[in-house]
Every structure is written in C-alpha cells, then in structure tokens.
Amino acid sequence: MILFGRRLPAMSSLLIWAALWEVIGRLDLTFFVPPVSAVFATLFQLIQTVAFQNALSTTAYAFVLGVFFAIVIGIPVGILMGKTRILDELLLPWVNIFLSAPLTALVPVLMVLFGFGTKTIVITTALFAIWIIILNARAGVMQINRSLVEMGRSFGASPLQAFFKIYFWAALPEILGGVRIGFIRAVKGVIIGQLLVSIVGFGALFELYSSNFLMEEFWAVLIVLFTLAFSISEFLGYLERKFSYYAASR
Amino acid sequence: MAMSQTKPATAKGAAPAADIAVSVRNVSKNYDDVQALKDLSLDFPRGELTSLLGPSGCGKTTLLKIIAGLLPQSAGQIEVDGKTVTGPGPDRAFVFQDFALLPWANVLRNVAFGLELRGVAKSEREAIAEKYIREVGLAGFEKSFPHQLSGGMRQRVGLARALSVDAQVLLLDEPFSAVDEQTRRKFQEDLLALVANEQKTFIFVTHSIEEAVYVSDQIAILLPRPSRVSEIIRPSSFRNKGVDNIRRDPEYLDIVDQIWASLRSYVE
Numbered sequence: 001m002i003l004f005g006r007r008l009p010a011m012s013s014l015l016i017w018a019a020l021w022e023v024i025g026r027l028d029l030t031f032f033v034p035p036v037s038a039v040f041a042t043l044f045q046l047i048q049t050v051a052f053q054n055a056l057s058t059t060a061y062a063f064v065l066g067v068f069f070a071i072v073i074g075i076p077v078g079i080l081m082g083k084t085r086i087l088d089e090l091l092l093p094w095v096n097i098f099l100s101a102p103l104t105a106l107v108p109v110l111m112v113l114f115g116f117g118t119k120t121i122v123i124t125t126a127l128f129a130i131w132i133i134i135l136n137a138r139a140g141v142m143q144i145n146r147s148l149v150e151m152g153r154s155f156g157a158s159p160l161q162a163f164f165k166i167y168f169w170a171a172l173p174e175i176l177g178g179v180r181i182g183f184i185r186a187v188k189g190v191i192i193g194q195l196l197v198s199i200v201g202f203g204a205l206f207e208l209y210s211s212n213f214l215m216e217e218f219w220a221v222l223i224v225l226f227t228l229a230f231s232i233s234e235f236l237g238y239l240e241r242k243f244s245y246y247a248a249s250r
Numbered sequence: 251m252a253m254s255q256t257k258p259a260t261a262k263g264a265a266p267a268a269d270i271a272v273s274v275r276n277v278s279k280n281y282d283d284v285q286a287l288k289d290l291s292l293d294f295p296r297g298e299l300t301s302l303l304g305p306s307g308c309g310k311t312t313l314l315k316i317i318a319g320l321l322p323q324s325a326g327q328i329e330v331d332g333k334t335v336t337g338p339g340p341d342r343a344f345v346f347q348d349f350a351l352l353p354w355a356n357v358l359r360n361v362a363f364g365l366e367l368r369g370v371a372k373s374e375r376e377a378i379a380e381k382y383i384r385e386v387g388l389a390g391f392e393k394s395f396p397h398q399l400s401g402g403m404r405q406r407v408g409l410a411r412a413l414s415v416d417a418q419v420l421l422l423d424e425p426f427s428a429v430d431e432q433t434r435r436k437f438q439e440d441l442l443a444l445v446a447n448e449q450k451t452f453i454f455v456t457h458s459i460e461e462a463v464y465v466s467d468q469i470a471i472l473l474p475r476p477s478r479v480s481e482i483i484r485p486s487s488f489r490n491k492g493v494d495n496i497r498r499d500p501e502y503l504d505i506v507d508q509i510w511a512s513l514r515s516y517v518e
C-alpha cells in the first residue's frame with residue numbers, strides 16, 4: 001500500500017481495521033464485537049493456559065498429518081494424471097467433483113467409515129487440501145515443454161528418472177501454488193473436522209467459547225488461527241516466487 | 251568467371267558402403283491422415299555432416315525424430331552401425347531447436363545431464379562436462395542458469411550436452427534458427443571445426459540454403475509431402491579452402507543457385 005507517496009509496510013491496512021474494531025468495541029454496540037485491545041489481552045492470557053496449548057498441539061497434529069497425506073498422495077497423482085492420458089480421463093471428473101463438492105456434508109459419512117477419532121479428522125483435513133494440489137500438479141505437468149520430455153527420452157531417462165528429474169521440477173511452481181492453497185483449505189478442513197467429528201482441539205475451543213458467548217476468547221483463538229495460516233501461506237508464497245523465475249522459460 | 255574450374259568429383263565421391271553410419275531404408279510416416287514421409291531412403295556417411303534441406307512442413311523434423319528413435323515410423327527401417335533402431339539409444343544424441351535445457355539447473359548440470367541419466371558418478375560426469383563447456387566456449391559460465399544466458403549461449407549448452415555423452419551420431423534440428431546472424435555465422439564455423447575434430451556423424455536440419463551448402467559434406471534435398479529425397483548434392487571443391495573463402499567460392503555460389511532453382515517452385 002502506498003500512502004502520501006510513501007510505501008507502507010505490508011499488512012499496515014490491518015491497523016486501520018484494528019482501529020475501527022476498537023472504536024466499535026468501545027461503543028459497546030454488540031456483544032459480538034468486544035474491543036480489539038481486550039481481545040489481545042485475553043489472547044496473551046489464553047496462550048499460556050494448558051487448555052490452549054493442548055488444543056494447539058492436537059490441532060497441529062491433525063493438521064500436519066492431513067496436509068502431509070494430501071501432499072504425498074496429491075503431487076504424484078497430479079503428475080501422473082498430467083503425464084498419462086488414460087489416467088487423466090479416468091480421474092479428472094472425480095477430482096473436479098470433489099474440488100467443488102461441499103465436503104462438510106461428507107464428514108458424517110467419513111465418521112461412519114472411519115470412526116469418531118483423530119483418524120477421521122486427519123482424513124477430513126486431507127480431503128479439503130488434496131484436490132487443488134492434484135489439479136495444480138497436473139496443470140504444471142501439462143504445460144511442460146514437449147521438447148524437455150523428448151530430451152529426457154533421447155538421453156535415455158527411465159520413467160522414474162523422468163518423474164523425479166524432469167516432471168517434478170518442471171511442475172514445481174504450480175505444485176507450490178497448489179500446496180499453498182491446499183494449506184489454507186486444510187485449515188478449514190481441520191477445524192470443521194474438529195467441530196463435527198469429535199469436539200477436540202481448536203474446534204472444541206470455538207464450540208466452548210461461542211456457545212458461552214465468550215467473544216473475547218473466541219476472537220483471540222480466531223486471530224491465532226489466522227496468524228498461523230497467514231504465516232504458512234506467506235512462507236509458501238515466498239518459496240513459490242523463488243522458484244517461479246523459471247516458470248516462464250520452461 | 252574465369253577462375254571457375256571443375257574439380258574432380260572423386261575427392262569426396264559416394265562413400266563406400268562400409269562407411270555408412272546411419273542408413274534410412276524405405277521409411278514412411280503417416281500422422282493420422284497426413285502422409286509426412288513416403289518410402290524415403292538415405293545414407294549418412296560416417297564422420298561427415300549431412301544436411302536435410304527442404305520446404306517447411308516437408309518432414310525434416312519427422313525424419314530426424316524417427317532416426318533419434320523418438321517417433322515410430324509407419325514402414326521401413328533405420329540402421330545405425332548396422333543395428334536396427336527401435337528407440338532412443340546412447341549411439342545418438344539430439345540437439346534441440348528450442349535448446350530443451352532444464353531451467354532449474356545450472357550450465358554444468360545441464361551439460362552433464364545426459365551422463366547423470368546414465369548413472370555416471372558426479373565427479374566424473376562433471377569433469378567431462380567441464381571439458382565440453384570449454385570446448386564450446388562457455389568456460390566461466392558453469393554456474394549460470396539458462397535464463398541468464400543469451401540464445402546463442404543456450405544452444406552451446408545444448409551442443410555441449412550432446413557432445414558429452416559421446417554419441418557417434420549427432421542429430422541437430424535447426425539448432426541455429428533462434429540465434430542472431432553473427433552468432434549463427436560463428437556457430438557455422440565452429441560446427442565445421444567440430445566435424446573435422448570429432449569424428450562423428452552429423453545430421454543437420456536447416457531452412458537456410460547458404461547454411462546447408464556452407465557446412466555440409468552432403469546435402470539431401472527433400473520435396474514436400476509426402477516427402478522423399480529428390481536430390482543429393484556433394485560439394486567437392488571448397489571444403490579445404492579455409493572457412494573465409496568458402497562464401498566466395500564459385501562452386502559454393504553455383505550450388506546455392508542450383509538448390510534455389512529446384513526449391514523455388516515449392517515456395518509460393
């Protein structure tokens with residue numbers, strides 16, 4: 001953002017919104033919006049409690065596991081789809097359906113299939129993230145320069161070598177883009193999982209605070225969540241830019 | 251011109267059969283409903299540079315890729331050193347028109363990539379790559395990435411990569427078409443030196459008549475689809491007169507005119 005000819009640091013627009021939030025909170029218009037200063041005060045108390053730290057580690061565990069599976073399954077599947085015509089025609093309709101499907105509605109089915117524990121939450125998280133990762137890896141492979149593929153063949157690359165030494169790297173900018181969006185979706189997935197499957201982690205905190213109208217705590221947890229998601233997304237965006245120098249010249 | 255003189259055609263006459271490195275026998279190629287090559291036969295003598303010259307779309311790239319084993323032919327066969335080609339092999343290396351470099355790898359890794367795929371140990375393949383990087387005049391750029399190089403330099407990387415796998419046959423598909431005219435002339439001179447020093451068989455696709463006549467021991471003129479060889483020209487006299495004199499040599503000029511005469515009817 002540029003103001004009066006000066007470049008303001010990233011996110012400084014948030015300060016304006018924070019100020020507005022503070023004013024509305026002070027005016028006491030609605031219980032739903034407590035002053036932001038009160039929210040932050042609560043936040044600093046909250047993050048020192050055992051309950052919060054347990055919730056954080058439970059959520060992080062399910063989140064990391066879910067994203068891990070989404071990545072290690074999603075990237076190879078996407079690359080193979082981009083490489084192999086038959087596989088692509090077979091799987092693409094399903095990927096598209098699940099990408100736009102209301103996955104939340106599927107969670108009860110998952111609960112029947114996989115039980116009411118962490119397993120189902122991890123699967124929910126993975127399901128939220130995986131489709132965009134697949135689609136992006138596929139798109140990355142599909143725009144690969146034909147002659148790069150022929151180069152690999154003419155110098156005798158085995159299918160495995162072609163996969164790891166050419167296709168993966170050629171698709172890396174798109175793959176990272178997909179992983180970044182996948183991460184954001186996974187945040188949604190893990191919270192929805194925790195709300196619907198078994199009331200644990202951040203999901204339990206949200207449930208507890210909102211049903212008891214503890215809005216300061218509610219907002220505090222939301223801010224923590226936002227900050228975590230935002231930092232991960234920014235970091236992946238940074239990686240993406242680092243690798244995109246060659247995206248134009250493939 | 252008074253200084254024009256006929257040279258004995260025996261200086262580089264038809265090469266003896268034993269010295270044929272690549273032999274194309276009655277090859278046809280159909281793409282769905284397009285017949286690109288029809289019953290094409292052509293021999294490529296060992297240690298020489300043969301150009302494929304012909305109008306756009308006549309099947310030069312198709313023929314080169316069939317020889318490389320990248321495309322299956324519809325009929326006929328290719329032999330390299332008497333062995334039938336069934337796919338890509340270490341006896342042939344390809345230089346791509348659009349360079350086909352790995353954008354995420356530096357020059358050293360790109361040049362060594364053919365050896366890397368063959369499982370040659372890192373120190374060994376990098377030593378070989380460094381030698382060819384020097385040979386193509388890119389010393390000092392080992393750590394540069396393709397996007398930091400000019401088109402001409404990128405093509406040198408592609409050339410060094412093909413040289414470093416030490417294949418007997420080098421296949422070049424319009425390798426100089428993406429570089430400027432000065433670079434191109436320098437490349438042509440370097441290519442002549444390479445053919446003289448490397449004892450390899452070069453198969454070279456080009457659009458440029460002058461370029462073909464300048465660098466070739468043998469020029470195969472292809473006619474438009476369905477394509478076959480209409481004429482084989484073997485320049486005989488000017489090759490050993492030194493690179494600076496070739497473009498002024500009467501035989502050079504005659505051959506250029508002769509090729510233009512046979513091709514002009516297809517360029518409308």
Ligand SMILES: Nc1ncnc2c1ncn2[C@@H]1O[C@H](COP(=O)(O)OP(=O)(O)OP(=O)(O)O)[C@@H](O)[C@H]1O
Nearest residue numbers: 281282284286305306307308309310311312313475
């Ligand atoms: N994958 C393909 N599918 C269908 N037709 C093709 C394919 N590749 C080439 N052709 C056709 O085969 C013919 C020969 O193509 P090719 O690329 O070999 O020509 P070329 O001589 O290399 O042309 P240029 O000089 O323009 O590079 C062309 O008419 C082209 O339309």
Ligand SMILES: [Mg+2]
Nearest residue numbers: 310311312423
């Ligand atoms: Mg071509």
